Amino acid sequence: MTQENKPRYAADLMGGQVALVTGSGSGMGRATALEMAGCGARLALFARREEPLEETAEMIRAMGGEAFVVTGDTRDEDTIEAAMLKIKALRPAGRAGEQRRRAIRSGGARYLQQRVRGGDPQQPDRFLADDPRGGGSFHV
Amino acid sequence: MFDNGGSVVFVTAISARSALTGFAHTVAARAGVTGMIKTLAAEWGEYGIRLNCVALGTIKTEALGRYPITPEQWQMLNRSVLNRMGAAEDISGMIIFLASKLGGFITGEDVYVDGGETLHLGHDAWDMINPELFEKRKRGDGKD
Numbered sequence: 001m002t003q004e005n006k007p008r009y010a011a012d013l014m015g016g017q018v019a020l021v022t023g024s025g026s027g028m029g030r031a032t033a034l035e036m037a038g039c040g041a042r043l044a045l046f047a048r049r050e051e052p053l054e055e056t057a058e059m060i061r062a063m064g065g066e067a068f069v070v071t072g073d074t075r076d077e078d079t080i081e082a083a084m085l086k087i088k089a090l091r092p093a094g095r096a097g098e099q100r101r102r103a104i105r106s107g108g109a110r111y112l113q114q115r116v117r118g119g120d121p122q123q124p125d126r127f128l129a130d131d132p133r134g135g136g137s138f139h140v
Numbered sequence: 141m142f143d144n145g146g147s148v149v150f151v152t153a154i155s156a157r158s159a160l161t162g163f164a165h166t167v168a169a170r171a172g173v174t175g176m177i178k179t180l181a182a183e184w185g186e187y188g189i190r191l192n193c194v195a196l197g198t199i200k201t202e203a204l205g206r207y208p209i210t211p212e213q214w215q216m217l218n219r220s221v222l223n224r225m226g227a228a229e230d231i232s233g234m235i236i237f238l239a240s241k242l243g244g245f246i247t248g249e250d251v252y253v254d255g256g257e258t259l260h261l262g263h264d265a266w267d268m269i270n271p272e273l274f275e276k277r278k279r280g281d282g283k284d
Contacts, residue, residue, distance in 0.1 A: 008233060009233075009236060013236070013240050013241070014239070014240050017239075026201070026203075027201035027202055027203055028151070028199065028228045028231045030228070031228035031229055031231070031232040032228075032232040032236070035236055036239070039236060039240065
């Protein structure tokens with residue numbers, strides 16, 4: 001994956017933001033993570049396999065950025081929760097109001113599911129399951 | 141995120157609003173994500189949370205190698221009007237736009253980054269308004 005050397009966005013565009021990028025071990029996820037790092041964001045790299053994520057993290061550190069790796073599966077609520085806690089820990093004390101965290105997701109919707117009223121994170125498959133009213137999570 | 145606001149960007153595909161024969165399951169899921177982010181954007185706007193999705197056309201990444209299709213065949217299948225397949229950087233640029241303050245007033249949107257792939261219709265209007273071309277097509281001569 002090649003990253004253009006010439007930045008398209010300002011180097012401080014995402015300063016103060018933490019970005020969780022799923023699938024950032026390769027392809028579009030990696031390209032997004034690298035460019036975000038070039039915009040001043042701190043990166044939480046999330047995917048199932050650790051090795052490609054570490055490669056991405058090394059690339060980011062080599063360009064002077066900050067990144068950490070969280071392995072997990074977007075279908076597994078526990079791993080998503082662990083990633084979010086790690087991101088939370090990054091926020092400097094006393095600056096809570098200033099710092100806005102950004103979570104970037106590609107693919108599944110399970111993290112959001114647990115936030116939705118009535119959602120059951122233990123049964124993620126019900127999210128797109130056979131409920132004719134539109135899925136187990138969205139009863140209104 | 142509910143305390144401080146934030147931005148969520150989902151990656152879907154052009155099949156969120158068009159057909160992809162043989163893949164009804166993934167078309168349904170992608171269209172579902174689009175509907176979900178629109179509703180959650182309306183619900184969570186008060187927390188300063190924006191939700192958007194980027195709908196992809198055909199993007200050239202290593203993942204294309206998982207299909208039993210050669211690079212040449214991908215070029216033939218590609219319906220972009222810009223004479224090329226999309227690159228990972230075409231997508232990352234839009235994701236960063238939506239995730240950063242540049243997209244600070246955009247929420248509940250699905251942005252199509254597809255090189256014009258969804259401009260195509262079932263019929264080619266040139267054939268329909270040009271009797272000569274239409275006759276050739278009827279005879280099976282193709283367009284030329």
